[in-house]
Amino acid sequence: MKTADDNWLYVISHKRKLIELNFTEIWRYKDLLFLFVKRDIITAYKQTILGPLWYIIQPLFTSVIFTLIFNNLGQIKTGDINPFLFNLTGITLWNYFKQCLTGTSSTFTKNQNIFGKVYFPRVIMPMAVTISNLVKFGIQLLVLIGFYIYYLLRGDTLVLEPQYLLLFPIYVLMMALFSLGLGMLLSAMTTKYRDLTVLVSFGVQLLMYLSAVPYPLEEARAKFPPMVANLVELNPLSQIIEGFRFMVLNVGQFEMDKLLYSFIICILLFLFGLIVFNKTEQSFIDTV
């Protein structure tokens, strides 16, 4: 004999657990996840002439400008590495973060039309953004590899230590977790407080300068006032960028404890973002 009350397939209640990431449910919606990814990719540059070329143009131009301003004008030293390649490496990974963050942080406000009508695990949306940006990142990575080979053929000293390449998926994962966590947090908060949308757009710009993108960490330690230098040092993003550059270009230094530190921060931020996101998804439609 089954008891009457405890055998329900689904229960919708006002009480929720702190983390209620229902993996079986997300798994059931995996097709939707990939369809969203596909949608993002095929619709991104529809009805444009250059199409996916924009993926390439954007980081290239930014790198050129950075090289002109920071290296030619600003005299930032990048060691033996060609400054353009140095900048391109940092920007490639940074772009991934930036795209993910701006994409996920507007999850609720941008999708309120869909969210207001049908239910699916809301977390699918930011996940789709993170994955579809991975494709763009892949394309930009190919450009980076192209230039890497070019500089190699030109005779620059570039040492690639194969064992460090194993770190590559870890760095990308960290970037993904960090941007997803921060993005979910921001998107949850923007449903009530719209001030944050303004903050995100220029905050990302400012954050870039604190994340060791256009300069090596070494320079920061040497030239910034100690407080700012510490800030840059503590920023997990600058550790990720620096580590990524070390892996590709063999510049700067690699410190295991710094990697571990950033990894833990990324995980914590991701979990925190997820909790807030889950709390918000239930009732955001009333406040958005």
Place this chain on the structure above:
Amino acid sequence: MTRSNVILKVENLSKQYRLGLIGTGTISHDLNRWWYKMRGKEDPYLKIGESNDRSSEGSSDYVWALRDINFEVNRGEVLGIIGKNGAGKSTLLKILSRVTGPTLGVIKSNGRIASLLEVGTGFHPEMTGRENIYLNGAILGMTKSEIVGKIDEIIDFSGCQRYIDTPVKRYSSGMTVRLAFAVAAHLEPDILVIDEVLAVGDAEFQKKAIGKMQDISKGEGRTVLFVSHNMASIKALCTKAIVLEHGEVAFNGQVEDALDYYLNNTMKSSEAIYINPQPNEDSDILEVKVLKKNELADTFGFNESVSIDFKIKVSEEDLAAKLGFKAIDQFERVIFTSNTLMSDVGITKEGTYTIKVIIPSSVLMPNKYRVVIGFHIHKKKLIRKLDQSIQFKIEETGSGFENYQKDDMGCVLLDCNWESQNNG
């Protein structure tokens, strides 16, 4: 085994909304709420709040859009949800379809719930019809293999074969709706929530859509929750119904009883007499009375004639004015029209007149009727239109059709000429 029949159970469901703007007040309430929670106390704002009556101004910033809703739905049942605007129907559906969460209470279900709250959700204009079918289907909860299995059927149903590989932004709005409905209609959840999607597309497609709805709810034995203002379709589709009033369940039972309850309550203002509070200077309707044997009445037997008396005032320039009325039944169907155009009432000079019209007995089927009255000069001037004021009811007193009550016998019983001949 009785338990397994209940597929959906709603217990003490409540939803509170905050009125007014979300601004600086919000953050202080949020902090206050958090402070109470930290000390292990109940949310202070849940104690206040009023029932949701749109028209009367309340004293609290919080209203209960839904309060203590309880009901159960059995497998295969089609439940209608009836209520006036703002009674909480849509809020209930939103919570059921998990678009928003309840403030208090629990919903337990033994099946997947999918909603047709609005069709075409998530259509991307840049993608082709086919791509959108996949995307929209997945948003509505289908898996890719389910969609693959049905894609031909969906395309066929939508009638957009020719455009299926064209971006949706090139579609006419009607085509978009057709495609969207086609996807939604091929959902196969255990519980389907439908909200007034009947009114999409052109007449031909509407017919197709309604037919599909009926198939879904009748033929395929699906559990359906159906919200509509159209009483006729509620009656046709549903077996049971609940009536919502100011966010509370006012009635829960068989669909006929629920409709009766609802109509009795919404038609409460029924009056057999109308006196114009502010007549025009020149021409106007002054008074309307519904009479049974010269007595005011609002309930008539089937075999009694209904007489309506109009007192009107006509000025010199409006001598051509006509008086007419439409009888409308409880399902908002217009039953017939009658007009002084058809008979000579002899308005020849300025003055007040009393005009009497008799609706013959044994014609109108037992039902509730509303009379819309117009006093006008055809295509030139509308002197007065009375929309809501006059109502009456015909009761079953021996039409001989009592036994057919479950069937829709139409609105009018016509005494046709039947002839018979014995051919040996």
